[in-house]
Amino acid sequence: xxxxxxxxxxxxxxxxxxxxxxxxxxxxxxxxxxxxxxxxxxxxxxxxxxxxxxxxxxxxxxxxxxxxxxxxxxxxxxxxxxxxxxxxxxxxxxxxxxxxxxxxxxxxxxxxxxxx
Amino acid sequence: xxxxxxxxxxxxxxxxxxxxxxxxxxxxxxxxxxxxxxxxxxxxxxxxxxxxxxxxxxxxxxxxxxxxxxxxxxxxxxxxxxxxxxxxxxxxxxxxxxxxxxxxxxxxxxxxxxxx
Amino acid sequence: xxxxxxxxxxxxxxxxxxxxxxxxxxxxxxxxxxxxxxxxxxxxxxxxxxxxxxxxxxxxxxxxxxxxxxxxxxxxxxxxxxxxxxxxxxxxxxxxxxxxxxxxxxxxxxxxxxxx
Amino acid sequence: xxxxxxxxxxxxxxxxxxxxxxxxxxxxxxxxxxxxxxxxxxxxxxxxxxxxxxxxxxxxxxxxxxxxxxxxxxxxxxxxxxxxxxxxxxxxxxxxxxxxxxxxxxxxxxxxxxxx
Numbered sequence: 484x485x486x487x488x489x490x491x492x493x494x495x496x497x498x499x500x501x502x503x504x505x506x507x508x509x510x511x512x513x514x515x516x517x518x519x520x521x522x523x524x525x526x527x528x529x530x531x532x533x534x535x536x537x538x539x540x541x542x543x544x545x546x547x548x549x550x551x552x553x554x555x556x557x558x559x560x561x562x563x564x565x566x567x568x569x570x571x572x573x574x575x576x577x578x579x580x581x582x583x584x585x586x587x588x589x590x591x592x593x594x595x596x597x598x599x
Numbered sequence: 600x601x602x603x604x605x606x607x608x609x610x611x612x613x614x615x616x617x618x619x620x621x622x623x624x625x626x627x628x629x630x631x632x633x634x635x636x637x638x639x640x641x642x643x644x645x646x647x648x649x650x651x652x653x654x655x656x657x658x659x660x661x662x663x664x665x666x667x668x669x670x671x672x673x674x675x676x677x678x679x680x681x682x683x684x685x686x687x688x689x690x691x692x693x694x695x696x697x698x699x700x701x702x703x704x705x706x707x708x709x710x711x712x713x714x715x
Numbered sequence: 716x717x718x719x720x721x722x723x724x725x726x727x728x729x730x731x732x733x734x735x736x737x738x739x740x741x742x743x744x745x746x747x748x749x750x751x752x753x754x755x756x757x758x759x760x761x762x763x764x765x766x767x768x769x770x771x772x773x774x775x776x777x778x779x780x781x782x783x784x785x786x787x788x789x790x791x792x793x794x795x796x797x798x799x800x801x802x803x804x805x806x807x808x809x810x811x812x813x814x815x816x817x818x819x820x821x822x823x824x825x826x827x828x829x830x831x
Numbered sequence: 832x833x834x835x836x837x838x839x840x841x842x843x844x845x846x847x848x849x850x851x852x853x854x855x856x857x858x859x860x861x862x863x864x865x866x867x868x869x870x871x872x873x874x875x876x877x878x879x880x881x882x883x884x885x886x887x888x889x890x891x892x893x894x895x896x897x898x899x900x901x902x903x904x905x906x907x908x909x910x911x912x913x914x915x916x917x918x919x920x921x922x923x924x925x926x927x928x929x930x931x932x933x934x935x936x937x938x939x940x941x942x943x944x945x946x947x
Contacts, residue, residue, distance in 0.1 A: 499906065504655035506620075506690060506802075511746035511928075514696055514800050517704075521711035536708060537651065538658045538701035539620035539690050547906075551899050558847065558895075558925050567928035568746050570738075572690060572804050573921040574622060574655050577906050580630055580859075580915035585654030588633075592652060595637035615790065622918075627812075630859035630916050663790075667783050674731065674779075674809050683812035684862050686854075688920050689805040693790050696743075696799035736854075736887035738922060746928055749936075753943035767885065768940060770933030771852035771922050774886045806854060806887050806920060812862055817886030820865075824884060827869035 499547040502585055504574040506540035507557055509566035522564060523557040530556070535585060540572075544585050547577075615663040618701055620690040622656035623673055625682035638680060639673040646672070651701060656688070660701045663693075731779040734817055736806040738772035739789055741798035754796060755789040762788070767817060772804075776817045779809075847895040850933055852922040854888035855905055857914035870912060871905040878904070883933060888920070892933050895925075 509519045520541075527534045527543060530553040535542040543550055554573070561569055583591075625635045636657075643650045643659060646669040651658040659666055670689070677685055699707075741751045752773075759766050759775060762785040767774040775782055786805070793801055815823075857867045868889075875882050875891060878901040883890040891898055902921070909917055931939075 499903065502654060504620075504622075504653075508740055508742070508802050510740070510742065510748070514694070514743040515707075516742070517707040517711050520708045521715065524708065524712055525715070535653065536705055537620075537653045538618060538660075538704045539692065540655075542654045544654075547903055551903075555847065555895055555899075562925070562927050568926040569924065570740050570802075571921075571923040573919075573923060574688060575919040575921060576655065576917065577910070578630070578916040579910050588654045589652055591631075591633040592636045592640065595633050596640060599637070599641070615787065624856055624858070624918050626856070626858065626864070627862040632858070663787055667787075671731065671779055671783075678809070678811050684810040685808065686856050686918075687805075687807040689803075689807060691803040691805060692801065693794070694800040695794050734886060736852075736885075738852075746926070747939075749939040749943050752940045753947070756940065756944060757947070768937055769852075769883065769885045770850060770890045770892075770936045771924065772887075776886075804922060808887065810862070820886045821884055823863075823865040824868045824872065827865050828872060831869070831873070 499577055500582070501543075501545065501547050501550055502576045502583075502588070503543040503550055503554075504540050505543055505554060505557075506572045507561060508570045508572075509561050509564075510568040510570060512564075512566045519561045519564060519566060522560050526556045526560055527553050533585070542585050615693055616698070617659075617661065617663050617666055618692045618699075618704070619659040619666055619670075620656050621659055621670060621673075622688045623677060624686045624688075625677050625680075626684040626686060628680075628682045635677045635680060635682060638676050642672045642676055643669050649701070658701050731809055732814070733775075733777065733779050733782055734808045734815075734820070735775040735782055735786075736772045737775055737786060737789075738804045739793060740802045740804075741793050741796075742800040742802060744796075744798045751793045751796060751798060754792050758788045758792055759785050765817070774817050847925055848930070849891075849893065849895050849898055850924045850931075850936070851891040851893075851898055851902075852888050853891055853902060853905075854920045855909060856918045856920075857909050857912075858916040858918060860912075860914045867909045867912060867914060870908050874904045874908055875901050881933070890933050 507523050509516055532553055533544045558569055623639050625632055648669055649660045674685055739755050741748055762781060764785055765776045790801055855871050857864055880901055881892045906917055
């Protein structure tokens, strides 16, 4: 195992932190998908995850396993609600050089915009 | 041309409205990408587009051609800044049944959450 | 304009080459989407674009404007077929350091796998 | 638990099958990413997953937990190789109405194209 991997263990106690952008699209339930998106939001809330809803998905911050367990649960719940098919898009970031929250990422860009 | 296409023309005056989620990732410029993301934000602002920055991209609302012209300009600007390679992810929604803004989409989910 | 932008003009004659991964998901048309995906394939073929269909999208190689004109046409055609709503995911790569085709990208990874 | 969920259990023995499109982009390692993509391919092979490499990612077919364990391992391995930051895009499909392999999806579109 490399020293970088060791760094992950030291910094994060063996836990990989992720920032995720999740967009769940149920098929076969008609045009509106807000009912299913709201159900996913509840799953994420019940999992205790930090989330921010936006116009084309939900940002999630948390430990890898907790985040992906919750995403799996979202698929199960949306199928249980009657959707026979789901197509989901996920963007997913990890980094070992430093801790960075969702808020840090937005602030970092906003600072640049003010500087220029 | 079908009656649906005609509907688009009537409703939108021939202009296709889109809601986009844009995430531009420059390669070969190091670990931080906030400088390039800020430059893209300026391009979008100068194009007069309605945008909302979030932790994993930027939501954009506008006419198809204006939005995609601006996205092309983002790639040009980020290459000009020195990035030899860019990998971008776009989510893109259009609908002909009704007008729906980015704010409408978020509100629609939030209403569901309050109802339950 | 920077020297990098000049490089683009020299190398590509002012034309930005892109490699795109396109995934068009119509909503409100039921569970099967193969009819709409096939219609998009025809649009791309008629535009003379080089494409490779895979299990979760279509790879497209071409000039930026031609590729995005065709993607817009895909949305128009799928709406004309009756889909009131479309949610599309696009991955999009450009580079100024060298020309690289879709086949080059796959070969580059396959060579690495043989070397190890 | 609803009868639909029960259907999943009956049809799949409690295992959720997924078709995934995975695109791992390491940041801070320069312009070429083929070394990291090849390393991910090995991780997926060692996990015994069925994969198809394409020009903008890798299609994967398998059980949810096995696929996502392998994707997590990809992030760990690419960090161990020295990438301080990774931005990954995943498309992910599940369905409860019928079994469908990656090959079925491609065939379904190709059949449509021949019929027209």
